[in-house]
């Protein structure tokens with residue numbers, strides 16, 4: 254019984270502080286499948302509301318696809334529910350190896366190893382092959398899971414300013430004498446929707462004999478003309494030494510992740526990566542679903558093409574209406590509001606209009622950079638986007654921010 258009133262008070266005060274700062278997160282309960290149209294209970298206990306989902310990672314609309322569901326059922330029937338083992342003891346089925354080979358082929362790499370999640374892939378990979386003699390040089394906006402992976406590795410850490418190639422080059426020069434050098438970036442940056450300049454990064458890495466690591470969680474399946482990822486968009490397939498990605502977003506949306514790349518690095522992960530060695534194998538039902546996802550997208554760009562058209566329509570609609578957006582050409586379209594309270598109020602009003610899109614603010618994004626991050630899906634039809642656009646414009650007018658610059662919005666609402 255160490256949970257005294259004093260301990261409880263400490264934590265209650267801390268939680269109150271989070272509420273007072275206006276950054277308390279509350280879950281919204283979806284009572285339907287994941288899709289463009291969902292039924293949501295929010296706040297807790299209220300009756301269900303039909304809304305259009307504008308903030309899921311269901312980029313290809315495959316999360317509830319009938320064929321994926323059927324493949325998952327088949328997997329369940331033929332390979333069971335669980336393996337009750339990590340991979341290296343007795344948790345590897347034929348379908349795990351099959352999925353690894355499919356990913357390798359799709360990404361154009363040498364080999365692949367599955368992890369329970371991409372978070373696990375990112376936390377395991379650096380520690381698995383880097384030592385004190387090495388250096389990790391990361392973009393300052395990389396995903397939180399990469400930051401955790403960097404923390405767990407004994408290698409020296411350094412960063413470069415977001416997408417700043419001059420700064421990266423100076424860091425590569427600074428660390429020229431390290432045994433191994435790894436440059437680390439997201440492919441698509443999840444909060445801003447911009448892409449890493451992989452062509453320039455590959456050239457720099459070749460010049461300074463550094464490896465390149467790319468987390469393509471927000472690109473695998475739809476970025477590039479056949480959806481392989483940012484390395485396809487920048488024409489550097491085969492030149493990325495380490496790619497990590499998730500099956501929890503476009504590729505079915507259930508769970509699971511991987512490290513794909515140079516075969517020695519994948520082998521080091523099999524020998525040493527702790528989330529691979531000490532956490533349960535990917536469930537057969539999920540593996541079966543992801544295999545079907547690759548069947549659906551391999552050699553068929555219909556879904557990623559529709560996603561691109563939808564995203565262009567949406568970005569243009571918001572821009573024409575006079576919203577401040579972040580530059581980019583991905584399905585992640587952040588509507589900038591700068592002020593945290595405004596972002597929350599805007600999100601609440603959207604919800605009243607039947608549009609589900611969440612406000613993001615510090616610490617998820619930098620201070621004074623609050624926003625509504627919208628994410629487009631191939632599961633959206635134009636009528637969804639038109640309805641959402643109407644709601645955004647109505648609320649934009651209410652807060653008088655249409656056609657206003659960043660400066661003007663901050664002058665009205667503060668940072």
Ligand SMILES: *Cc1c(COP(=O)(O)O)cnc(C)c1O
Pocket residue numbers: 369370371372373375396398439443468469470471498499500501508509510
């Ligand atoms: C979502 C995400 C992850 C985590 O993926 P999971 O498989 O859900 O753990 C890792 N990296 C990036 C860039 C992501 O966006």
